[in-house]
Amino acid sequence: MTSNLRKRHRQEKWFQRMGLFSLCLALLFLGIIFGKILITGLPAFFKTEIEAKSAPQHLLNPYAQYVDQGKWTAASDAVDMYYKNGYPGTLSPQDSQSIEALKSQNKIRLSFNGAFFTHSDSSAPEMAGIWGALLGSLLTLLITFLTAFPIGIGAAIYLEEFAPKNSHIYWIEATINNLAAVPSILFGLLGLLAFIHFIGLPRPSALVGGLTLGLMSLPVIVVTTRASLSAVPFALKEAALGLGATPLQVLFHHVIPSALPGITTGVILSLARALGETAPLLMIGMVAFIATPPSSFLDPATVLPVQIFNWSRSPEMGFVENTSGAILVLLLILGLLNGLALFIRKKFETHHGF
Amino acid sequence: MRSLWVERCAKVFFFLCAVGTVLISIGIVVSLLGETFRFFARVSVFDFLFGLTWAPHTLPSGEEVGFGAIPLFTGTLLITSIAMAIALPCGTLIAVYLSEYARPSLRQVFKPLLETLAGIPTLVYGFFAITTLAPFFQSLGDTLYITLSSESALIAGLVMGIMILPYMSSLCEDALHRLPHSLREGSVGLGATASETILRVLLPAAFPSLIAAFLLSLSRAIGETMIVVMAAGLAANLTFNPLEAVTTVTVQIVNLLTGDQEFDNTKTLAAFGLGFVLFILTFFLNILALYGIKRHRRIYG
């Protein structure tokens, strides 16, 4: 083998290794991010409890006296931090020793923290939960769906099936494609101006949030729906037309059912993206501290990512745990949504056996 | 007859949907433009675009000063540059590896993993930056006797780079995948190694699409808000030193609008002015990118 050949093969190996290295680096970061959040967030789902009457009052949760706990009583926030992480915080050395004693006597334990899921926001980290934010997210996404889905599908159907191929339509298409790439924060500015300033809807409500996110999702849904519609083989439409079906019948009996998996996937992914959006909602004022869950679309509300953002700015250690826990919940929901979309895509992919 | 009427109504409805979607874009431009004009009635365009100090406040005389946006532009530039410096090479390399080297089974596993990275809300990246990366880099800096701000451009840029990476990689991979297989065969048939084929034939052939991928990723980085709100600084700082804290356009938009502001407040209007600049910038980048992709598609059919 000549030296030139050897050099070329060396370059080849080196190049391939760089590619693999980059890939592994990216996946490493993914692992670190997930790992860190998992480690700091999982404890949020558990709370420390001390066997009733085995510890002095100052080690217990001040709110615990209002609730009949049964055999176990909730521990204070400081004790909770110490038991989970070994972080002494405000505890005196005596207190630490007491806790160690309780540990050896099996009078202190971790139990599932249902309160995290059923409480709304609170200024005390151990009392704060994500229920209000979850409800807010649900209401907001509902509005987003109702806004973006019908109009988006309608627009896509028009552009793909009925629009003539002239320059006006070209500009509409180009505009929508560009809209899909506009930074989300600008939709927040638009929502601020249009819904709060002009129309005067109440500030941090699910309605305004949903409408804003709906505007943001609309172009993306148009683009993905169009892609699904154009993937329907022309032969299918020809067959239906040949049998004497009207364009509308071809559309609803044949084209849409065939494109439905793709459309559904696109909608689910748009909603997933909307669920994780923070910036536009900050613009319309969802930064406020909201302690009661919303009971209508017009009540002040917050969404999960904004709740996470608010908690992240709090200096108390307890809120770090809450933030990570809330992120875990958010990622879980997103994972389920993405998984659902993937499942639908895979399941119906084979039907197009042309 | 009835069915014809139904057909017509349906078509009109769909048409209105399309028009409605376009109205949003008009709405954005009009709203931004309107408020921007009101802003420029109070602060001159020149002071805004070329002013070096960003510290909005009202003087006793009633004059409003400190709306010079240059530090915001340089801050955005600095952080975005760091992010793209990571995302561009790594993203391209990953795309090349997945498209040309990885076995199909490997690709099927790694591609969804990368798309997972792309689907993580940017807020999570920001949180990761302030809780993990900032302390890590600060202690690293301490051991090396380098002072690193906790809100440094380096950390914010690094995290943003990781966020953009899967997006860039995905776009580049699509670009490479679209190239006709006969191109690879021609090169391999002449006795070229895979890396030679990639570097000398495939990447040059996909060049317009790769440029488009770069522009779209850049546009995304410039418009990114949550990472910089959490990880970058609040005070305007005109510097190109990545170890210092800087602020960006998006951070200031959020900052100016937080709290109950009336709509007549100059600060609120300034936010719209910044938003308008952001819109123009990302709009042009996107147009360039989409035009580039179209031109490329025309060459390859």
Add this chain to the structure above:
Amino acid sequence: MAFKIDVQNLNLFYGEKQALFNVSLGLPASQTTALIGPSGCGKSSFLRCLNRMNDVVPNLHLEGKVLLDGKDIYDPSVDVVDLRSHVGMVFQKPNPFPRSIYENVAYGPRIHRLFKDKSALDQIVEKSLTRAGLWDEVKDRLQQAATRLSGGQQQRLCIARAIAVNPKVILMDEPCSALDPIATAKIEELIDELREKFTLVIVTHNLQQAARISQKTAFFHSGYLVEAGETGELFTTPKDERTQGYITGRYG
């Protein structure tokens, strides 16, 4: 007469499926050998074994020997990259790189470091384009994009590109099937001239073409090499009835 390439007992498997059954064929030096047969008979698969283009196919398994100048190309010590500079290939659809005409021809010499300086490279490019019968048509526009050429010109460019690395053998997989009759005639003329310096192996489904341009013909059917021999003899007095059936057009 020496065989430039001598294939001995070649069995080719795509996973479980066998594509070639015990094929033994000698390809004479400085001659054109035509491979004919109905669609799916394995002639293209066979051709791709000769420069190991089949290597990229997953689950590929090969038994037997392919000797180039007496050395088995499937021997583990053989460098595939080097092999392909000795056995070149021209494909069915012209596939020039989206670069200039000059750069297309210069590509092979560049990666294999076959020249000392720019003027030497210029000479190689000119010689290859001349041999491919394209020089006069493109000498004034070498920097133009290769994709602007007509189909026939592009295919001649691909031939020039293959010639530029000075191979011993040139393989052609239905080189004219995407071209019009005039372009086809030009390339057939070219093939005849190239025979002087190279050994050519051509897959074609055009029987008249095979009869015109080759000295030896091999007939494949369902993965078997049915019959091979001097072209004139094979076409006038085929020994196997399947060969006769194919040649007389009883089946395609």
